[in-house]
Amino acid sequence: xxxxxxxxxxxxxxxxxxxxxxxxxxxxxxxxxxxxxxxxxxxxxxxxxxxxxxxxxxxxxxxxxxxxxxxxxxxxxxxxxxxxxxxxxxxxxxxxxxxxxxxxxxxxxxxxxxxxxxxxxxxxxxxxxxxxxxxxxxxxxxxxxxxxxxxxxxxxxxxxxxxxxxxxxxxxxxxxxxxxxxxxxxxxxxxxxxxxxxxxxxxxxxxxxxxxxxxxxxxxxxxxxxxxxxxxxxxxxxxxxxxxxxxxxxxxxxxxxxxxxxxxxxxxxxxxxxxxxxxxxxxxxxxxxxxxxxxxxxxxxxxxxxxxxxxxxxxxxxxxxxxxxxxxxxxxxxxxx
Numbered sequence: 220x221x222x223x224x225x226x227x228x229x230x231x232x233x234x235x236x237x238x239x240x241x242x243x244x245x246x247x248x249x250x251x252x253x254x255x256x257x258x259x260x261x262x263x264x265x266x267x268x269x270x271x272x273x274x275x276x277x278x279x280x281x282x283x284x285x286x287x288x289x290x291x292x293x294x295x296x297x298x299x300x301x302x303x304x305x306x307x308x309x310x311x312x313x314x315x316x317x318x319x320x321x322x323x324x325x326x327x328x329x330x331x332x333x334x335x336x337x338x339x340x341x342x343x344x345x346x347x348x349x350x351x352x353x354x355x356x357x358x359x360x361x362x363x364x365x366x367x368x369x370x371x372x373x374x375x376x377x378x379x380x381x382x383x384x385x386x387x388x389x390x391x392x393x394x395x396x397x398x399x400x401x402x403x404x405x406x407x408x409x410x411x412x413x414x415x416x417x418x419x420x421x422x423x424x425x426x427x428x429x430x431x432x433x434x435x436x437x438x439x440x441x442x443x444x445x446x447x448x449x450x451x452x453x454x455x456x457x458x459x460x461x462x463x464x465x466x467x468x469x470x471x472x473x474x475x476x477x478x479x480x481x482x483x484x485x486x487x488x489x490x491x492x493x494x495x496x497x498x499x500x501x502x503x504x505x506x507x508x509x510x511x512x513x514x515x516x517x518x519x520x521x522x523x524x525x526x527x528x529x530x531x532x533x534x535x536x537x538x539x540x541x542x543x544x545x546x547x548x549x550x551x552x553x554x555x556x
Contacts (some may be wrong), residue, residue, distance in 0.1 A: 224330055236411035241432035244464025251446060252378040254467065271536070272350040279349050282306060293515030294396055295369065295388040303366040303392060304345050305399065308332035308355055333401035333431075333554050336393055340532060341379065343553065344372030351408070351535055354543050359550060362403055364396045366499040369414070379475060381442045383415035383480040389420050397429050404431040404554040408546075411504060411532050414438025415445075415482050418512065421493060422485030432492035432520075432553035434463040434546070437501055440508045440515075442480040450503060486515040492553045493521050494545065498529025498537070520550070 260266065261534040270278050282288045288306045295301040345365040355361040368385050370376030382401040392404055396481045399453045407430060409417035414435035420426075439445035443466070447458045488495075493516060497509040513523050524545055526534040535542045 229286050230474070234489060238373050241468075242326065243461045244466075244468045246310065247450075247461055247465035247476065248468040248472065251449075251465070252381070252473070253370075254342055254379070255417030257345070258339070258341045259373075260369065260525075261344065261372070262348060264344060268346055269348065275349045275353055276346075277285060277395055279346075282379055284342055285419050292397070293318055293391055295374075295391055296384050297377040299369060301366060301369065301375070301392075302345075303364055303395075304364065304538075305364040305396070306352075307400070308362045331400065331404075332360055333363055333550055334400055334403040334405045335394045335550075336389065336407045337363060337365045338385075338389060338407065338409035339365070339368065339371070339418050340409075340413050341381075342371070342439075343413075348410070351410075359547055361406075361438065361550070362396070362400050363553055364392060364399070368413075379412075380473070380475075381445075382419050382479060382482075383475050384411055385416045386419040386423065390398055390423065390426075395432055397427065403429070405429050406432050406434065406550055407551065408434040408436070409438065410436040411438065414547065415442075417479070418482040418489070418493075419485045421491060422488035424488075426491070428448055430491065432494075432549070433489075433514070434494045434496070434549065436496040436534060437504050438482060438508070438512065439504045440481070440483050440511050441478065443477040443506070445504065446477055482512060483515040486512060487517065487552075489516050490519040492519055492549070494549045495521065495523040496526065496532065496542075496545070497523075498526045498534050500533045503531035511554055520553070
């Protein structure tokens with residue numbers, strides 16, 4: 220009799236723990252992938268951007284008003300409408316940029332400005348990338364295209380995709396850039412979650428030839444590693460059992476799990492040039508991830524730049540001149556300027 224009662228009690232406890240764990244998994248999945256603010260409050264973002272990057276909104280607004288920056292929408296993965304803004308290279312870019320690398324004025328006249336496809340981070344939107352967009356357009360003489368990722372900004376979507384399904388959307392946006400500027404080589408540049416998106420894209424098979432290379436700034440090794448770090452830092456919890464449950468819920472709801480979304484696995488298949496950037500004081504996406512990412516790419520040209528004393532996603536703020544120069548040299552190298 221006592222053994223029977225013990226078995227019933229044990230079974231009930233197991234079921235209870237399973238239900239609690241599953242409930243925690245649903246909560247953590249929604250907490251991570253459906254945050255209340257996800258780059259859709261553009262008015263608030265404008266206030267933050269005005270403080271962080273003085274003058275950049277005036278630059279963007281003036282160009283937007285005269286039709287230099289334009290809005291567009293594509294249909295991405297799953298049939299969701301995805302928004303982006305784009306602008307052609309600054310007038311005179313052809314001769315100015317080419318003259319920096321070639322003395323032949325005749326060759327300069329046939330130069331096609333490169334295109335920078337810029338990928339924002341978690342809960343950001345196209346406005347949050349304007350500072351880097353300005354570098355590319357005004358100083359590096361590039362066309363720029365800045366999407367709002369799935370569930371961000373003015374784009375549709377059900378939840379944040381952490382770069383995994385976003386990689387396929389960015390491939391669609393690369394095709395759009397090729398349609399806009401058919402002769403232009405494309406460089407994909409992402410920061411934080413956008414950097415993870417960039418690395419995940421880099422390992423895709425059959426990438427079009429016009430995508431010449433990638434720049435990743437402070438990306439994570441995998442969604443699992445990043446969420447495990449966040450879970451420990453924010454809640455003091457180990458991965459088991461909550462992260463396992465949340466990953467299972469994500470697979471059930473969105474079709475992918477946290478472990479399959481690995482930048483390391485994608486980089487192992489990547490063959491095109493990549494520039495890795497990370498601040499050595501980054502404790503949000505840990506600096507230690509950089510070496511793992513760099514080592515994972517074993518094929519093709521690669522280089523890395525560590526910014527001293529820099530926290531998460533601030534390399535372009537702390538080192539604006541150096542950042543611009545690294546971009547210039549990398550773009551010139553991979554686009555044969």
